[in-house]
Amino acid sequence: MSQPFAKLPAWADYGLIPLVNLAVAFLVAGLVVLLVGENPLQAAALMIKGAFGSGEGIGYTLYYATNFIFTGLCVAVAFHCGLFNIGGEGQAYLGGLGVSLVCLSLGNVLPWWLTFPLAILGAALAGALWALIPAWLQARRGSHIVITTIMFNFIAASLMVYLLVGALKPATSQAPETAGFGLGGQLPQLGWLLQLFGLQVRSAPLNVSFLLALASAFLVWVLIWRTKLGYEIRTMGFSPRAADYAGISQTKIIVITMMISGALAGMMALNPIMGAQHRMQLDFVSGAGFVGIAVALMGRSHPVGIVLAAILFGMLYQGGAEIAFDMPNISRDMIVIIQGLVILFAGALEHMFRPAIQRLFGRIAGSDLRAAPIATGESH
């Protein structure tokens, strides 16, 4: 306790600490790679080459990143309110229902630029509604939102299986998926954007929803830091009692925040369904909702950090698929390990390295400015 603690400068708080956490996570992941008898450095090189070495690689990386930006924002918005929304997976799954209903009914009638806004609305609405019940239960009945959202993930999975093997499946088909969408239900690809830089994207399904993801990130920034609602959300997250004292309705803020969070998760469905597959398939979310947790923790719940972290995880997804060709022992499940390690080191163990780094900064600051005000204990 006698050691001086300095308040960290912003670049260390938002840049250095996540990088240290990430480095440790990769170090441990490297041990797993060693354990299966491959060279971690070679694996990393292959991964980076697979993700960024070709236009197609970049296209896929950004395609996956699109999913993770949405789910990362979903988790982050809830974090700002002090809520842990673990239900992004289920909310995204339901979002797919919203997209599919719009595209199946209007895809053959309207052009894509008219279907798209409606599909966004459908996805956001479905996701938001799926988050509404856990939110309301948290706000009014005090049921723990983590548990209820987990339960809702399972309920969503059962519901969607039921619909995809039943009502949504065309009678002629065997596979558990909806019919293909008409042209109006298909988003334009963004390949031309990469071609401007002389890159060939080939089959990479990067599409317009990537731009929507970036726009959403910007809007989340505006919402959280530039609006009254955002201020209320952050107040609630910082101190529910202070929010209560300031006359902010807990129920209202929790419900609205969770619905925004659910809407963002729901919008993730646009990317794979409307942008790539042009139909809804069973289990299309495939864990993206959970990756969002790691992305939000990595990005320190800030939209800029989230976009960067999402691209990082997009790289892991795409590069991980490429590694499997050269190193058959390493499959995409490696990403699940890295994701877990990132959540562990950037989330649960975030306090592990912080005191040491603070002490380091404290010593540097203390040696040249003795009189500088020094905060003690944990600064957050």
Place this chain on the structure above:
Amino acid sequence: MDSYVTVLQLLDSTIRLSVPLLFACLAGLYSERAGIFDIGLEGKMLAGAFAAGTAAYLTGSAMVGLLAAVLVSVLLGLVHGFASITHRGNQIVSGVAINFIAAGTTVILGQAWFSQGGRTPSLPSSARFGTLQLPGAEALKDVPVIGHLYSELISGHSVLVYLAFLMVPFTWWVLQRTRFGLRLRAVGENPAAVDTAGISVTWLRYRAVICCGILCGLAGSYLAQAQGAGFVKDMTAGKGYIALAALIFAKWRPVNAMFACLLFGFLDALAIRMQGHPLPLIGEVPVQFMQALPYMLTVILLAGFIGKAIPPKAGGVPYVKER
């Protein structure tokens, strides 16, 4: 008589299906009663099952498999403890992390070591926990009603099944009748009081996390060595979360936990049984509805419509010693 046999078979599979839930639920009970929320039951069970499958295959010994499962699960529990007790990290985040680490590692290692798509080679019967015939089961078999009940339902399970059900009164006794149990409960309700009495909150909570790890390991061992014959990718399939739901359903009490796990096991058995069999009046119940029922029941319970589930007061809150 025929329907009696059907009912017995249904109850029999209820018991088999509820055992992993029961181990995991009691595991969560030790941890959460001490104030450490544990979302990571699923991951510990999965890692335990993988360790059991691997060790039992390599050594050919059922006991070694079980010990490996317990060891790996306890290690993961200690990681959870390190993050949430020592470093006062968010317990839920830590649990989520453990689930992912277990899900990924088991598949990667399984594929690298055995090249069977993430599963371990199937175990010979010597490396599994076979069924145990209770004394007199054979002799009483022909006695109507009771004999059948005894020989079909009560006898003829693996030793881990009996262990799981014995753990229920044992856990009750530990929590309610021992000094350790009293302190464990106290540290989940009011850690400051425990600290004031000169007892280490940290060490108590670590012990709770270790108990949790042991029981999750047993659950994993049961999955890989008794119910199945080897580890299969993602073989827990959400059982850890159902156990968590059962724990809330049971209001963090051991005997209630047993009934909750039996109920959820029964729903599972019923869902399997009812596939393709329409019910009178209602018609065919979709199997997905039955699968979602435990989760829906838990949500309804959490909403306070079937009594109120009140968690241990200090649950999820890291303890900061006053200075």
